[in-house]
Amino acid sequence: MTADACDFLVIGAGVIGVSVARELRRRHHARILVVEKESAPGRHASGRNSGVLHAGVYYKAGTLKARLCVEGNRRMREYCRLKGIPVNDYGKVIVARSAAELPVLRELYARAQANGVHANLIDGQALRELEPCAKTVDQALQVKDTAVVNPQRIMEALVADAVQEGVEFRFSCLWQGRDGSEVAKTSQGRVAYGHLVNCAGLFADQVAHGFGVGSCYRILPFRGQFYRLRPESQVQVRGNIYPVPDLRNPFLGVHFTHRPEGEVTVGPSALPLLGREQYRGFAGANAQDSLAMIRYLIRLIGRNRDHFRSIAWKEIAKLSHTGFYREAEGLCIGLRKDDLLPGKEPGIRAQLVNIRTAELSSDFVIEQGPRSTHVLNAVSPAFTSSAPFAEYVVDTMKVDA
Ligand SMILES: Cc1cc2nc3c(=O)[nH]c(=O)nc-3n(C[C@H](O)[C@H](O)[C@H](O)COP(=O)(O)OP(=O)(O)OC[C@H]3O[C@@H](n4cnc5c(N)ncnc54)[C@H](O)[C@@H]3O)c2cc1C
Structure with a gap:
């Protein structure tokens, strides 16, 4: 049976696969085919995330996350403006639940300055003016560049642009493995390609292993559950209220987010x-x-790296409504238990683990294989960063003539 043929085969129509496909088309004007196992784009992390356009305060200067997030935030806001996609750009505050968190708050301020992010340390009075229901100990960090979007709206716009630019999509098409070199087996037949880009999210490690790439890595899934604030609640949230994170962990903690459609989501957990x-x-x-x-x-628990044991216990506690409420009430004055209603559909993070060192990878990871490029740790803020992230992926590709 003869194979269908393309120059670049992209696996996965999440925000990274679609952005990489557009960038490839822009540079090469070649035949680009995206295969996606679901019947529509953005059915996993890209359509189920918090929709926060992060500003870049959390990441150490010089990391890929710091560089790509700051630029990605600017470009995504501009994209929304061009496409008429609603944005809540009220910004966010990061609050301290105890005096022990203040040194970390100051460290975040230093990182924000190093990354060129608009952020200020503010006192309790200034916090009340910005977010009347937020509570903090002594100081809080105001981050002006944080914004909120509906991720599904972005996915729809990106795919429509990609199609118009000449990228081809094949939905309900599962990549099943290699059929010799440069031929892919899929649920809709064989496809010959010049170069393959693996943007398979939760399955990116399995695809990479088929090319002999990333053998020390595995993806560990973490589910993010959301609640929503009862519309009649006395608690008001204008932008985003976040806790000071534990910088040894990859997740930012349960937070309040005012969506452009008006709803306030609370979450996500990370189970x-x-x-x-x-x-x-x-x-x-x-x-x-x-x-x-x-x-x-x-x-991971045995090695207790990244305080994994305490993360796991805290997350198990959040499985109950009471446990989740305890986490959320530390950020807001006047939050009642019955203010938290079941929220939007959960999302699953594709967190990379190095199985040799038993460590969670913190930065984005991209590896090269035979006529292939593998995106292995496109965790948050990869949604925010997607435009410059895609350019970076294409820059690093070793494309044979
Ligand atoms: C709960 C949660 C909250 C988050 N919040 C934020 C946030 O506020 N801001 C932010 O910037 N980031 C956030 N993120 C992270 C962000 O969503 C991800 O970094 C980003 O969506 C990753 O995109 P992706 O394209 O790599 O993955 P995905 O969106 O998962 O796309 C991968 C695609 O590959 C497809 N696929 C897999 N295997 C195959 C196969 N064999 N054949 C064909 N197709 C296949 C899948 O069906 C999927 O559609 C959050 C993530 C979660 C889960």
Whole structure:
């Protein structure tokens, strides 16, 4: 059977796959084909995230995250303006729940300055003027460049632009492996390609392993559950209220986000899972995957790197409504337990783990293989960073003539 052919084959129609496909088309004017196993784009992390356009305060200067986030924030706001996509650009405040968190707050301020982000340390009075219901100890950090969008609206606009620019999409098309060199097996037949770009999110490690790439890495899925604030609640949130994070952990903690449509979401949690697409209960977990996840979790907990044990316990506590409420009430004055209603659909983070060192990777990871490029740790803020992230991926590609 003869194979269909393209110059670049992109696996995955999330924000990274679509952005990389557009960038490839812009540079090469070649045939670009995106294969996506779902029937529509953005069905996983890219359409189910918090929709926060991060400003770049959390990341150490010089990291890929710092560089790409600051630029990505500017470009995504501009894209929304051009496309008429609503944005809540009220900014955010990061609040301290105890005096012990103040040194970290100051460290975030120093990182913001190093990264060129508009941020100010403010006192309790200034905080009340910005976010009347936020509570803090002594000082808070105001971050002006943070904004909120509806991620589904962005995905729709990006895919429409990509199609108009000549990128081809094949939905309900699962990449199933390699069929010799430079030929892919898919659920809709064979596809010959010049170069493959793996943007498969939760499955990116498995695709990479098929090319002998990233053998020390595995993806560990973490589910983010959301609540929403009861519309009649006395608690008002104008922008975003975030806690001071534990900088040793990759997640930012439960936060309040005022969406452009008016709803206020509270979350997400970050529960380690046994299945890559385990959105509810045990659906989405299979025995083989679950055994592997249990092995990595035991190793991570055993080594207690990144205080993994305490992260896991805290996240298990958030499974209950009461546990989640306890986490959220530290940020806001007057929050009642019945203010938290079931929220939007959960999202799953594709967090990379180095199984040799038992460490969670903190920065973006991109590796090269035979006629292939593998995006392995497109975790937050990859949505914010997607435009310059895609340019970076294409810059690093070793494309054979
Ligand atoms: C709860 C949560 C909150 C977040 N909040 C933010 C935020 O506020 N701001 C921010 O910047 N980032 C945030 N992020 C991170 C952001 O969503 C991700 O970094 C980004 O969406 C990653 O995009 P992606 O294209 O790599 O992955 P995905 O969106 O997961 O796309 C990968 C695609 O590959 C497809 N695929 C997988 N395997 C195959 C196969 N074999 N064949 C064909 N197709 C395949 C999948 O179906 C999927 O559509 C959040 C993430 C989560 C989960």
